[in-house]
Amino acid sequence: MTTIHSEKLNGTFEGTETDGVLEWKNIQYATITKRYDVPIVKTDYQGKVVDCTKDGPICPQIANRYDAHDGDVWSDELLCLNLRISKPKSAIGKKLPVFAFIHGGANMIGSIYGDNPVPFVKQSETIGKPFIVVQIEYRLGMFGYITNKDGRANWGARDQWAAAEWIQHFIGEFGGDTDMITLGGQSAGGMGTSYLSRRDAMEGTNLVNQVFMSSGSVGCFPPQTVEHLNIFRDLAAKKKGCKEEDLDDISKVSADELLDLQTKIGYPHGMFAYDDWFKEGIEDAVPKVEAAIISDNGFEGVIFTKKVHPDDKVEEVLNKTNLGKAVKKLYNIKSNADVCKFYGDQMLVLPNVTDAEKLRKAGAKVYRQFFDEIDPINPKMGARHAVDIFFMWHDNTDIDESENDLAKKYQTNLIKFTYKEAPWPEGEVCWIHDHKIEYGKFNPRQQCCELLKYKRSEVRELATDLGPDLTAPGGNII
Template identity: 25%
Template sequence: MTADRRDPVVRTPYGDVRGTYEYGDGDGHGDRIAVFRGIPYAAPPFGPRRFRPPSPPEPWSGVRDAVAFGPTPPKPPYSEAFARYLSDPVVPGDDCLNLNVWTPEPGHGARLPVMVWIHGGALTRGSSAVPVYDGAAFARDGVVLVSLNYRLGVEGYGLFPDAPPNLGLRDQLAALEWVRESIAGFGGDPDRVTLAGQSAGAISVGALLAMPRARGLFRRAVLQSGPPEALDRDKVRRMVRRMANRLKVPATAEAFAAVDRSALAEAQAEVGRLSSPVLGGPAFGIVVDGDLLPTDPLEALTEHGAAPGIDLLMGWTRDEHRLWLVPGGLQERVDRLGTVALAGARARCHCGPEIPRAYRELHPDKGVADLVGRLVTDHLLRVPLHRVADARVDQARSYLYEFAWSSGLPALGSCHALELGFVFDTGDTSASAKLAGEHPPRDLATALHSAWVGFVAEGTPGWPVWDHTHPVRVFDSPDDEPLAFGPYDPELALWAADARRPRRVQGGGTFVTSGGGPLPALRRFRRSP
């Protein structure tokens, strides 16, 4: 990106900010966009504000420079195995509740569509400073792009007796309220906001869809590779207690606030070392709190008619699980475990033995690791997203897609997060190449990015709306059929039948199989991001 010496200045409710003009082609030509980085939307969440809900930033006088990414929230680094594939820059400092704006036309009167981006990272890692999330292509195509930071891990999602829950989610709500108040000054239309997220960001979007306090703050939503869900409160409490035991402090917010941030992040990384989306284990997550989030998001959207009239774009990658199994060689280890791994997947998915057997029959060409990965991905992701689309046919439009292009790197396939460089049209960055390899197909990036732009700007990505035929747009090579009808219907039928099947337990009575812990045989092999 090439900067222009003339600087754009925009007034916000807390003071004026000065950004920079940049050019997407890097040589001073082409479409000029204005970029503002590191704008605070809430006060630093430290000192007396630690483990407290976000509060407004202190107003400033004069003009504040907004030319560099602001501080990132405290977080542990990725393990060496995952750092090969995922970039996660760290910017030191306290003022970590900040956001960035890319706009083609700063100033009141433009009324352009807006996309607010919530990054992924298992609610423990990531930030808006990841180079893959550069918003220049969206601004180039007439969309104001806002990306934001929010508190992560125990700082954002710990459950304590002396602090409110879901602090990271409260941060996201505060950022949306800032957008509502401020985005017109950047050329955006506060009534044309699309909320979008990937992985944990999509889970956050699902919670915001179900949240009464978020109504009216966005008009459309995108959920990529993440379902609406809430974690069991006891599971999150166990994570906090394990950290407390390791730190030798009480499991209270007051005690955790007295711990050095680096020590807290180190303890969190160690306690979460055995976590994996495929294999389960301890984790932080959004919880139903009876206040901010009164109902499980999936239940709210499928049974209670939450977020009426909000159209949805929902997608996944064909081989989501490969990102969690390939680093560190876990894919090969799961293959060697055979039926033991399938039994563990059954426990992880709370299903009967019929499901793994049926998956073997449906996919006889797949190895055990891919069967386990697909089974768990369907249970955790594809089935909930299909349920949401089916439940909302009469109240809003839904569009579903699959990203199926395979990475140029060995064994990754079309893994989790691979599509992001295509969504943001940042495939030429080194951060994107860590997952995709060199020279990913430009035509595919144009197609997927244009679909998102079309949905944000006009409410349609360019293929049929979801109905009883279950249309799914497939993004792969140009030679493939782009639209499939019901490609996962056989698997969906299995899960629907399993949900209706009671199972006997010793001592009488019926229940739906519980579980979700890690496979004992894999515990010594597991590595978290």
């Protein structure tokens, strides 16, 4: 039941079964033969039997919470372009909607093997709307988001695009309906989804039909110039004591050495860039999608608690300008922790607010979500960044009955969306808090929306004055 013979792909894929869910892991969707190589979509598996029963390689990265895998953790920068496909066993023979997901992690960390899709897929079966989940591995950090000697960049984003192409062409071999593909992501994955949907509009490729963007869109981190990214190439080469072009050669600078250099020079996060692939103007392009769920969390800025300045410095910065004084009053800022609320809102929420309005004006159905549920595992973090995805996967059993029930309802909304059904009435907001879901014509983000009265550039500049420049060496956000 878990073996798929595909003439179209010229290969046989042997999967595994867990609790009634079929899975195929480590399906290589594209090939790269050298560092900073353009991914080529894999279309021919040369008649081989592909073992899809074990975790595949992840992109080299610093140690992080995603190190907990189903099996042994291993990395390979040239072999990490793989997919994980999951579907209910009971739905064999049916054409199913597809939810393709890009993980988060600042384009620096993360893996498709750190989140268990089985509970999500099981819920789709329970409600009678079975679907397929596809998780996308891609290049990270200075493997995926730095310039090469030719001034090209966006390798991780190129990987995501190649994965979307593979899914569009071949997910039908695994029972997917190519007319019902939703591309989604969280944090950096939300940004990737936002960027890809814009490139899709600019190129007229009609690759992206529906999107789910959680805590991330283009405006969070606008593209950088090639010249800016070259700063990090220069720093890394000097730290290594080699020529810059040697960084492109895996035989001269190994994966371990590049990862070590990334840490030593304080490469901040995986930055998108203007190059031959993401052309200037991409941040202003309007995605041509039918529908979008745009979601953010109540306390996005908690991840910046150790990044913003001490209380006395905060007071000094806020009192310098009228905008600073207005923000101080709006967010009732009395301490470093209060600043984080503003910091997260201006970086992660405000771009979502403007993106939602832009999509509505373009004719897309937009479903706005405000996830204000406290992290049940670490309540001190509040409704932290990415807490909604904790409930989406629902793969932690150490939560109470009401939280389990909430997770299932949240999953149900997302599953309905993949069926091109309204997850809740269009024009209303989905507000998730206090173990319940409410819908209505209210604006839980009213405080953040007050920032729209000011120039976006000035708001961002104020935020930068209150903390580190997140595009400069050492401005890490993880």
